[in-house]
Amino acid sequence: MPSPTALLREEHQLILAVAAVLDRVLAVEVPGGPPGIDTVDRCVTFFRLFADACHHAKEENILFPALEACGMSPDSGPVGVMLGEHEQGRALVRSMGELVGQARDGDRDAEPALRTAASGFVELITSHIAKEDGILFDMADQLIQGPACDALCAAYAELADERYEGHSKQDLVDLAGEILGVG
Numbered sequence: 001m002p003s004p005t006a007l008l009r010e011e012h013q014l015i016l017a018v019a020a021v022l023d024r025v026l027a028v029e030v031p032g033g034p035p036g037i038d039t040v041d042r043c044v045t046f047f048r049l050f051a052d053a054c055h056h057a058k059e060e061n062i063l064f065p066a067l068e069a070c071g072m073s074p075d076s077g078p079v080g081v082m083l084g085e086h087e088q089g090r091a092l093v094r095s096m097g098e099l100v101g102q103a104r105d106g107d108r109d110a111e112p113a114l115r116t117a118a119s120g121f122v123e124l125i126t127s128h129i130a131k132e133d134g135i136l137f138d139m140a141d142q143l144i145q146g147p148a149c150d151a152l153c154a155a156y157a158e159l160a161d162e163r164y165e166g167h168s169k170q171d172l173v174d175l176a177g178e179i180l181g182v183g
């Protein structure tokens, strides 16, 4: 039975698992040193390429337009809120990436800023996914059915060979596996 949201819900579980690792790594105080910087660096890559380039792109380019075709506003209401949160997440991931570089270069001020940005991102992505899974996606499951649902699933399938900065989706799933292995 095709579903307009099953694939996205599945991707959410992987994003939440990596966010939980980031949260745990940040909870470990390393006096005078950055917090598990290699793991944080891998998490940032995963969030940039999997959570944003692969997953949010499917929502923004495929699911949300399908909801708009059903009459939902792209600018206000749940879709508008989700788009705003995607932007906030992007800014935090960009900031984490810059701070990881500064921490590696020995900038002592970078560590607390990195902790703040990372905990802000974990909080944001956790509540964002809860809203999508619990509200917007349930609405999508009701609204997008029949041929519209088939078209949506075909659009997801067309992305099978997509590359994200040269990485396949499977590469990014494997990266998550490595992160979860050390987390």
Ligand SMILES: [Fe+2]
Pocket: 008, 012, 055, 056, 059, 129, 132
């Ligand atoms: Fe999502």
